[in-house]
Amino acid sequence: MDLFVQTLVNGLLQSGLYALVASGLALAVGVVGIVNFAHGEYLMIGAFLAWAGSAFLGVDPLLSLPVIAVAVFAIGALTYRVSIRHVLLAPELNQMLLTFGLGILLQNLALMLLGGNTRTVTTPYQASSMQLGDLSVGGPKALAFGLAALLLGALYVVLYRTTLGRQMRAVAQNRRGAQLIGINVDRVYLIAFGVSCALAAVAGVLVSVLLFASPTVGLVFALKAFAIIVMAGLGNLTGVLWASVLLGVSEALVQTYVPGGGGWSDAVFFLMIFGTLVLRSYRGAR
Amino acid sequence: MKTLLMTGVLLALSGAGAVKVGVLLPLSGAGSVSGQAAKNGYQLALDEINKAGGVLGKPLELEFADDGSAPAKAVPEFVKLVTVEKVDFMAGGVSSATSIAISGPAKQYNTFMAWIGAAAVPVEDAFADHPYFFHYHPWSYYNFEAILGYFKYLKTYKKAKNIAIAYEDGPFGSAGIDATVDAFKKAGFNVVMTEKFKTGSGNFGPLVSKAKAAKPDILYWVGYDTDALPLATEIKQQNLQLGLLYGTPPSWPVGFEKNSLSDNVAGLSLWLSTSPNKDSRTFVAAYKKKYGTVTDEYFAPLAYVNLKTLAAAINRAGTTDKAKVAAEMAKTNVSTPFGQLTFSPSLKTKYQGFKAGNWLHFQYLGDARVPVFPIKFAQKPMVYGK
Numbered sequence: 164m165d166l167f168v169q170t171l172v173n174g175l176l177q178s179g180l181y182a183l184v185a186s187g188l189a190l191a192v193g194v195v196g197i198v199n200f201a202h203g204e205y206l207m208i209g210a211f212l213a214w215a216g217s218a219f220l221g222v223d224p225l226l227s228l229p230v231i232a233v234a235v236f237a238i239g240a241l242t243y244r245v246s247i248r249h250v251l252l253a254p255e256l257n258q259m260l261l262t263f264g265l266g267i268l269l270q271n272l273a274l275m276l277l278g279g280n281t282r283t284v285t286t287p288y289q290a291s292s293m294q295l296g297d298l299s300v301g302g303p304k305a306l307a308f309g310l311a312a313l314l315l316g317a318l319y320v321v322l323y324r325t326t327l328g329r330q331m332r333a334v335a336q337n338r339r340g341a342q343l344i345g346i347n348v349d350r351v352y353l354i355a356f357g358v359s360c361a362l363a364a365v366a367g368v369l370v371s372v373l374l375f376a377s378p379t380v381g382l383v384f385a386l387k388a389f390a391i392i393v394m395a396g397l398g399n400l401t402g403v404l405w406a407s408v409l410l411g412v413s414e415a416l417v418q419t420y421v422p423g424g425g426g427w428s429d430a431v432f433f434l435m436i437f438g439t440l441v442l443r444s445y446r447g448a449r
Numbered sequence: 450m451k452t453l454l455m456t457g458v459l460l461a462l463s464g465a466g467a468v469k470v471g472v473l474l475p476l477s478g479a480g481s482v483s484g485q486a487a488k489n490g491y492q493l494a495l496d497e498i499n500k501a502g503g504v505l506g507k508p509l510e511l512e513f514a515d516d517g518s519a520p521a522k523a524v525p526e527f528v529k530l531v532t533v534e535k536v537d538f539m540a541g542g543v544s545s546a547t548s549i550a551i552s553g554p555a556k557q558y559n560t561f562m563a564w565i566g567a568a569a570v571p572v573e574d575a576f577a578d579h580p581y582f583f584h585y586h587p588w589s590y591y592n593f594e595a596i597l598g599y600f601k602y603l604k605t606y607k608k609a610k611n612i613a614i615a616y617e618d619g620p621f622g623s624a625g626i627d628a629t630v631d632a633f634k635k636a637g638f639n640v641v642m643t644e645k646f647k648t649g650s651g652n653f654g655p656l657v658s659k660a661k662a663a664k665p666d667i668l669y670w671v672g673y674d675t676d677a678l679p680l681a682t683e684i685k686q687q688n689l690q691l692g693l694l695y696g697t698p699p700s701w702p703v704g705f706e707k708n709s710l711s712d713n714v715a716g717l718s719l720w721l722s723t724s725p726n727k728d729s730r731t732f733v734a735a736y737k738k739k740y741g742t743v744t745d746e747y748f749a750p751l752a753y754v755n756l757k758t759l760a761a762a763i764n765r766a767g768t769t770d771k772a773k774v775a776a777e778m779a780k781t782n783v784s785t786p787f788g789q790l791t792f793s794p795s796l797k798t799k800y801q802g803f804k805a806g807n808w809l810h811f812q813y814l815g816d817a818r819v820p821v822f823p824i825k826f827a828q829k830p831m832v833y834g835k
Contacts, residue, residue, distance in 0.1 A: 166662050169687075173654030218704075279481030279515075283678045285708045290685035301654070301686040374651035374679050375702060379478060383650060418655035425645035425656060426618035 165297045170419040171412060176301055178404075178411025179308025180366060180373070184384045185391035185403045186315050187362030192392060193400060194335045194355035197247060197258050201266035202388060203381025205360040207273060209235055209367025210376035214282045217371075224284055225306075228368045232361040239360025243353050251352070273378035282376045289372060307369045314362065315404055322400065331355055390432035394439045410435060467507040468769055470759065471514065471536030473527055473551070475543050478518025479648055479673045482700035483543045483748040487565060488513060490752030491540070493739050498760045505767070509760060512536055520550030527551040531558045537769045538563060540755055543699060543748065545569035545620040552576055561771045563759045563778070565751045566699065568592060569624040577797040581775050585755055585802040587719070588795055589625055592697065593632065595808035596717060599822050600667065600695075601636055607833045609692050613642035613665035615656055615680070617672040621699075622648070641665050648672050651679040657687045666692040666835060674702045681710040692835035700746050701818075711813040713832045718809050720747040720787050721818055723828065729786035745818050750786040758783060758790065775800075 184206060191199045212231045213224035246265060250258045291302030322328035333341040334351045342348050363381075370380060391410055395402030414431045418424040472491055475484035491511060499508045512534045516523035523544075530536050531554070538561045542548050548567035552575035555562055561581040568589045576582040603609035612633055616622035623645070630640050641663040644656050653676075660668055668691050670680060677698060684694060695715045705711045722733050722743045732750050737743055762777040763769060779800060782791050787807050795801035810822035814829055821831035 166658055169658045169661075170655055173658060177652055177654060274477050278485060279475070279477030280485060281482060281675050281702045283702050283704055283708060285704075289708075290682045290710055292686035292688070294688065299687040301683070304654075370651075373682065375675060377481075377675070379649075414652065415655045418652075419659055423645050425615075425647060428647055428650065428652065 166419065169298055170415045172298060172300060173419075174412030174415030175408060176304035176308055176411075177415065178407040178409075179304060179306075179311045180369060180384065181387050181391055181411055182311035182315065182404050182407035183307060183366035183369065184363060185388040185395075185407055186311065186318060186400065187359040187366075188385075188388045189392045189395065189400050189403050190318070190355055190362065191359040194331045195243075195247070195251075195352050195359075196335070196338075197251070197262065197356075198255075199356075199359065200259060200262040200385070201242075201269060202359070202363055203383075203385025204266050204269035204273075205235055205239060205363035205381070206367040206370060206384055207270070207376070207378060207381040208238065209364025210371040210380055211273065211277065211282070211367075212364070213368040213371040214284050214376040217284045217286070218282070223286060224368050224372050225286075228365060231364050231368055235364030235367075236357040236361040240353050240357040242360070243356040247356060248349065248352070270378050270381075277378065279378060282371075284371045284376070286372055303369060303372050307366075307373070310365065310369070311407070312404065314365070315400065318358075318400055327351070327354065387432050390436050393436050466505075467510050468504045468538075468763060469510045469512060469534065469536045470756070471512045471527075471530035471534060471539045472541040473514050473516050473523065473530065473539065473547075474541045475518040475547070476513070476515035479675055480518040480544045480699060482674050482703060483566065483746060484515075484518075486700060486744055486746035487541065487543065487748040487752035489736070489740060489744070490749035491756050493736060493749075494753045494756035494760075496739065497735070498757065504760050504763050505769070511756075516544070516547045518544055518547065520547050523547035524550050524554060528554050528558075531560055537561070538759060538763075538774070540565070540759060541752075542566050545572050545624070548572045549575050549620060552579075555579065555582075559771070561774065563755055565748065565755045569620045571620050571624050573795060573797045580799070581771050582798055583775075583778055583792060583800040583802070584795070584798055585751060585790075587803050587805060587807065588801070590628075590796070591803075591805040592717060592808065593625075593629060594805040595810070596669070596695075596697070597632060597636060599810045600633075600638065600669075602822065602824075603667065603693065603833065604637065607666075607692060607835070609638075609666040609833075609835075611639045611641045611663070611665045612667045612669055613644070613660045613663055614640065615642075615644050615646055615653075615660070615668065615670040615672070617648040617676070618645045619648065621673075622671040646672065646676070649675045651675070653680045653683040654687075657683045657689055661687055661689045668694050670694070670696045672696070672698055674698045674700050674705075677702050677705055677714070678708065678710065681708075681714060685710060690834065692833050700748065706813055706816050706818065713812055713814070713834065715810060715812045715821070715831070716818075718745070718747050718811055718818070719803065719807050720750055721745055721809060721811060721820055723820070724786065724809075726786055726788065728784050732786045747787075754783075754785045754787070754790060 188202045216222040216227040250261050293300045330346045330351050391406045394406035414428045514526040540563045542564040543566035545567045563583045565585045633640050697717045722745050758781050762774050765777040766773040792800040809820050811818040812821045819829045820826045
């Protein structure tokens with residue numbers, strides 16, 4: 164019984180990281196309407212900035228988190244200005260190829276500038292945990308989960324309780340209609356894409372504390388984020404948290420209870436994408 | 450215009466006839482720490498070789514390529530080096546998965562391979578019938594022989610009885626895992642857990658929970674440097690009580706020794722910079738002079754030895770003819786930072802360099818890797834947690 168409960172806790176904690184990455188991707192898909200294949204690379208930038216702050220300036224990654232979020236927001240906004248903006252009306256295939264190429268470019272830039280080595284961050288709370296009887300709750304992962312819930316809540320408030328949020332929803336529903344009623348669509352897209360990248364960077368900071376920074380660190384999380392937004396429904400922010408929990412817990416259960424389950428963990432999210440798409444098409448057919 | 454043309458012709462001629470060695474390494478991805486270390490070793494050897502007159506009277510040329518630690522990238526890079534760059538010899542090779550992937554093209558082009566890494570047995574199978582395959586790194590069964598020796602010592606003197614095994618699901622971790630379990634059982638250990646994981650995923654929560662339920666004395670993990678910190682973190686967070694956490698990644702994360710989570714973590718290395726061996730001291734001094742720092746990654750001296758012995762064999766052969774160079778390479782008998790290097794048959798390949806007797810077991814103690822076994826090489830007593 165202890166192992167089962169610990170497995171659920173492990174899955175729940177892992178889902179916090181997944182939710183943080185997926186929330187940004189959901190925002191990009193939901194508002195800007197673009198599937199950003201370079202999303203994991205903004206996570207990588209966040210992880211490297213956290214590592215650099217810690218290694219060269221001695222700044223704790225969690226303290227540098229707001230600065231990193233703002234910096235990556237600016238990088239995201241710049242990316243939007245110089246590239247994304249020009250393909251918004253282009254066919255979806257062009258958009259996907261652009262973001263795919265952008266991802267390769269950023270990854271290779273990191274390789275050229277920083278090399279391929281794994282960089283780790285040392286913090287006093289890295290291995291902190293709360294012990295509840297025999298149960299163990301990892302500190303940084305619990306923080307990631309709390310932060311994910313908080314940020315998703317904040318995003319929800321922004322989207323449904325502020326003028327900017329109403330503008331975002333209007334643009335997401337009908338770009339031309341939003342333009343006709345005087346909304347600066349370009350500005351809304353820029354903010355949404357920048358925030359999306361900043362959210363990936365926030366996840367990156369936590370990834371640097373929990374795991375490492377490397378040019379390819381974003382790939383694993385980006386793939387899982389795609390699975391989550393497919394499960395949640397493309398662009399559905401409110402569904403991101405439960406879809407992340409579902410993925411995290413499913414992975415943990417498979418890893419614990421299926422023989423050789425560690426090797427199957429990647430299959431779990433492909434299976435979930437497959438299952439969701441089949442179920443949706445079945446429902447649609449009815 | 451004429452001057453320009455002449456200069457161009459002279460420049461082209463100066464490189465003409467120079468021996469070219471292609472070096473395929475994981476400069477990015479999961480094996481990049483080993484790959485970068487090896488690259489440094491190759492460049493140091495190249496400097497020394499060319500300073501001493503080069504190869505066949507011309508400066509030796511190296512063509513580096515990044516296999517990205519991925520078979521899909523390794524194959525086109527290998528083919529490019531052989532067919533476009535037209536290298537005379539191939540060196541490098543760290544990952545088993547990429548080495549298996551290139552075994553097909555290597556046989557197709559009958560490439561001369563002076564290979565430093567790739568310890569998994571499927572690589573040995575893949576190159577069993579290759580006439581020009583010189584393998585420097587011990588095969589995994591030699592590694593395991595050394596590990597079993599250490600664990601038997603822990604069983605006798607520290608009462609270590611229960612072993613949990615965590616292994617990555619690629620060829621590096623998975624190949625021969627059944628034989629590993631059998632060998633532990635045969636040696637009188639209880640294998641209380643055998644669990645796969647995805648390298649680089651960093652998700653060790655469920656694995657550590659399972660290990661905690663199994664109550665092992667030793668957790669033996671076979672993975673890459675990217676797994677070291679996440680695993681150590683999870684063990685600490687879940688308060689898993691171990692006698693020893695023992696890992697065999699080809700390299701360790703940069704700066705891992707500075708992190709308190711590395712304390713008492715043990716591992717296997719072919720070489721450490723503190724080795725008293727004379728050739729090792731010479732290598733460390735030369736490395737420090739060139740790079741201003743010291744490395745503990747054994748792929749640096751391994752690459753250094755690899756290129757030096759290859760260059761020496763070509764010079765002795767007096768030609769780049771593969772058969773003649775292979776005949777000279779087979780006669781290699783030199784002292785190296787790892788001890789004496791000679792080539793003799795392994796279970797399946799004809800030319801195997803280092804074997805079981807070259808391994809050292811170390812522990813991270815006080816921000817450094819310290820040899821703790823075999824006892825005659827131990828610089829500090831080992832720390833056993835139970």
